[in-house]
Amino acid sequence: MGIMRVYFHNNCFDGLASAAVFSCFCRDVISRDYKFEYEGLAHKAGQLFIDVQFGGDENAIVDFKYSSNPRLTWWFDHHQSAFLNKQDEEHFRADTGGKKFHDPSYLSCTKFIAEMTLKHFGYDSSRLADLVHWADIIDGAQFKNAGTAVELREAAMKLMMVIEGVRDNEKIYRLIGEFRERTMDEIIEIGWVREAFQPIYEQHLRSIDIIRRHAEYSDRTIFFDISGYDLEGYNKFIPYYLFPDATYCVGVSLSSFRTKISVGSNPWTPYPRTQNLAVLCERYGGGGHPVVGAISFPPENLEKARLVSKEIVSELRAVASPKPGVNIKRKG
Numbered sequence: 001m002g003i004m005r006v007y008f009h010n011n012c013f014d015g016l017a018s019a020a021v022f023s024c025f026c027r028d029v030i031s032r033d034y035k036f037e038y039e040g041l042a043h044k045a046g047q048l049f050i051d052v053q054f055g056g057d058e059n060a061i062v063d064f065k066y067s068s069n070p071r072l073t074w075w076f077d078h079h080q081s082a083f084l085n086k087q088d089e090e091h092f093r094a095d096t097g098g099k100k101f102h103d104p105s106y107l108s109c110t111k112f113i114a115e116m117t118l119k120h121f122g123y124d125s126s127r128l129a130d131l132v133h134w135a136d137i138i139d140g141a142q143f144k145n146a147g148t149a150v151e152l153r154e155a156a157m158k159l160m161m162v163i164e165g166v167r168d169n170e171k172i173y174r175l176i177g178e179f180r181e182r183t184m185d186e187i188i189e190i191g192w193v194r195e196a197f198q199p200i201y202e203q204h205l206r207s208i209d210i211i212r213r214h215a216e217y218s219d220r221t222i223f224f225d226i227s228g229y230d231l232e233g234y235n236k237f238i239p240y241y242l243f244p245d246a247t248y249c250v251g252v253s254l255s256s257f258r259t260k261i262s263v264g265s266n267p268w269t270p271y272p273r274t275q276n277l278a279v280l281c282e283r284y285g286g287g288g289h290p291v292v293g294a295i296s297f298p299p300e301n302l303e304k305a306r307l308v309s310k311e312i313v314s315e316l317r318a319v320a321s322p323k324p325g326v327n328i329k330r331k332g
């Protein structure tokens with residue numbers, strides 16, 4: 001048995017929840033003797049393969065792209081853009097080991113893991129039902145309204161902000177351990193979690209103000225460039241909280257390791273979302289889901305990212321429908 005090394009989508013509620021549910025499955029169903037190690041993965045510009053050591057006795061990737069490395073034992077992902085290249089996709093299609101799973105119709109990888117491990121291995125994850133439920137709401141943007149997503153009243157929403165805002169990986173890995181053992185109401189009361197939340201919450205309030213001041217809204221499309229601020233981890237529903245009539249949102253942000261264009265659509269809009277944003281982002285080397293995507297550039301390519309973001313904004317403003325209608329399905 002030995003070391004199970006779990007690679008997961010870093011700074012993402014669904015990524016951490018996936019790692020927790022997968023770990024519980026391994027320990028409860030496969031063997032109690034595993035020692036778990038975690039490593040978060042982030043999307044990088046021009047990534048051609050998953051650049052990690054796969055240093056465990058067994059290695060798993062959850063909620064992140066596929067790797068054809070023979071040292072990869074388990075894989076679960078629900079992203080539409082799950083493969084870095086055609087060879088990886090063919091490698092996955094040819095796999096008959098029964099430990100690698102992909103289904104982009106799932107709103108969250110966490111729920112995907114819960115259902116696949118039940119179906120194929122008889123694993124009962126009901127103890128973790130609340131975590132699975134919230135991962136589906138958060139990753140699937142299934143909040144009742146923008147206020148739920150931005151006002152952060154629920155423990156799960158506070159934890160989402162901690163996960164997206166904390167840059168100390170040690171804390172991220174500890175949270176996965178807490179998700180395995182405790183309820184979210186318990187976790188948010190832990191001293192170090194409260195301490196981590198407080199500055200993130202203050203930053204959240206500040207980011208609402210910055211986005212409000214920088215947003216340009218027309219033709220049902222919001223555009224903002226906040227690359228002048230250290231704000232990569234902002235809550236992605238703020239724009240729709242500020243502009244409830246918007247259909248699309250394009251944001252440019254900058255961190256130490258990438259310039260990022262976020263392309264999203266308003267989950268609560270009464271206006272139809274007709275554009276597949278995964279396809280749109282793939283055109284520029286990015287990816288994602290039909291209703292939300294992103295493109296990463298090296299940090300020094302800010303000007304290039306700005307040009308691309310203007311192109312995308314023009315395209316979305318030209319097609320954003322002025323009339324209420326039927327939304328494209330999130331599933332599918």
Ligand SMILES: [Mn+2]
Pocket residue numbers: 009014015063078107108109139
């Ligand atoms: Mn996910």
